[in-house]
Amino acid sequence: MKNQALTLLDTVERLGHLLRAGLRQAGTTNGLQPMHLQALLYLNEANRYSNTPQALAEYLGLTKGTVSQSLLLLARRRLIARHADEKDGRLVRLALTDKGKEVLKELGVGNAWRDALQQASPARLSSATKVLKEALAILQTKSGQKTFGVCVTCRHNLHIGPRSYVCGLTKEKLSSREVSKICREHSPIEENVA
Amino acid sequence: MKNQALTLLDTVERLGHLLRAGLRQAGTTNGLQPMHLQALLYLNEANRYSNTPQALAEYLGLTKGTVSQSLLLLARRRLIARHADEKDGRLVRLALTDKGKEVLKELGVGNAWRDALQQASPARLSSATKVLKEALAILQTKSGQKTFGVCVTCRHNLHIGPRSYVCGLTKEKLSSREVSKICREHSPIEENVA
DNA sequence: ACGCTACGTTTCGTGTCGATACTATTAATT
DNA sequence: AATTAATAGTATCGACACGAAACGTAGCGT
Structure with a gap:
């Protein structure tokens, strides 16, 4: 190892x-x-x-x-x-x-993929996903690339009510369908700022 | 989710x-x-x-x-x-x-990569690796591709003594350095045949 | 009005890539 | 031993990816 x-x-x-x-x-x-x-x-x-x-x-x-x-x-x-x-x-x-x-x-x-991963336990799956996502975010910001995430995980996205969202960057309303789409201006929410 | x-x-x-x-x-x-x-x-x-x-x-x-x-x-x-x-x-x-x-x-x-993953805990890292490796193996065999693993993880590799290996397929001796290299004839050891 | 910047297209040269046809060497069959 | 099949590699062709650079155009700033 x-x-x-x-x-x-x-x-x-x-x-x-x-x-x-x-x-x-x-x-x-x-x-x-x-x-x-x-x-x-x-x-x-x-x-x-x-x-x-x-x-x-x-x-x-x-x-x-x-x-x-x-x-x-x-x-x-x-x-x-x-x-x-x-x-x-x-x-x-x-x-x-x-x-x-x-x-x-x-x-x-x-x-x-769905078939190949069906055997794996959901817990380990989500753990693996989390590790890779962190790595991805680090690598992306490090290489000066944009993150291209979905609005839900974006710091600009404001949840102003049930099924009601607004993008803080453009001040426009977003449908609940749209907030699960990829955005060019995506900026990830920083959680562990430790 | x-x-x-x-x-x-x-x-x-x-x-x-x-x-x-x-x-x-x-x-x-x-x-x-x-x-x-x-x-x-x-x-x-x-x-x-x-x-x-x-x-x-x-x-x-x-x-x-x-x-x-x-x-x-x-x-x-x-x-x-x-x-x-x-x-x-x-x-x-x-x-x-x-x-x-x-x-x-x-x-x-x-x-x-090394830098990006330095923060992650080794345990979760190895867990993620394991999940992906399993998925990789499944996808590879499913798509009829060869696995191209290293000899150490190959069922053909025989450990006949300290730092002494033999490939069961070619009957040739392999150096301890060579068994960590990629082989075209690699066939993974099946562990969980459950 | 002036530059300045951002978005998009065009052109050109190098190189990938699959398909096909080809040669050469080895293995299998008769 | 002769023929056939299979394997490894090369050569050629056409479509296209890709970056670089030049260009056109639309919006933005002073």
Whole structure:
């Protein structure tokens, strides 16, 4: 047992491999690259502040030019729709088309995982999740990346009543559905400031 | 708390992103793609049965043609050495050059991780590792992939004395250093056959 | 009006990646 | 021994990812 952190790193790395290989295989059916599927998955979960090319680029850690190309391809195949924002002429809003949603459904991305983890005890599962989430948060802030969490775990999110939320950053009301979506401006609630 | 497995999946996915982004950034310094670094990392850990193009292709989940191209590039830059196997003329043995090892050292791949996980308690760390390893094994066998573990955890490995090992598959002696390397023929020891 | 910054696209060069076709060596069959 | 099959690797092609850099445009500041 030389270094626990490194064996965990290795395991996560291998899991990442598997996920990627799975995406690749799933994608070849539709002639899509892993990156395309990741984009679709992201857009399916992005809230109204985060459905733009720039946000996607930040999420994937790629340059905007690269992302622009891939979005062009996805639009060509009618998997996403693009239309300009009405308030801000610089922004392009991205949304999945029905066809795009269908592709995601057919993939059934998490299915293999659900099966694989069914044996594990929920307690240990949640413990593992917690460890990894902490690590993720540390690594993200350390590398200067945004965290891209859901509003529920965001310090800007204000729970002002039953099923009633407001984003302290934009002062806009958020539906209870929207607060479980990914936001580009997400800033995690700091709990253990010890 | 709708589905623990899926949130864990999500976290691992994001960690995979980060790892990949880190590799990409680290690689641009030397003009290398993530895949190249993964290849170098693999060759640094591969045992004598597994340092071939084919094994690398299986490890990365790519086709041999693709891998062949990347290896060509790495050889061009003198990061790896290629020479034919003496017994089997079809095989090409791959090895890191001194320059290749140096590149890996400069990267310091796991450093950020070590730091990020230093706060976590060892007990929870090992628990998380265990959960993920189980999931990994299940997913690997399910997707028909090889496990690529180290000999120590392989059912073929026989511990015949102090610091003395033999691979039951090839009947060859293995050094104590070699049994901690990655093997293509790895088959995990099944513990909980419950 | 002026620069300044942010968002997005375009272009270009390098490289990944799968598919296919090909060579060479070894193993299996007849 | 000769033929056939299987395995390891390479070569070529086309589609596309990716970063870098240049560009256009919209909003924001003085």
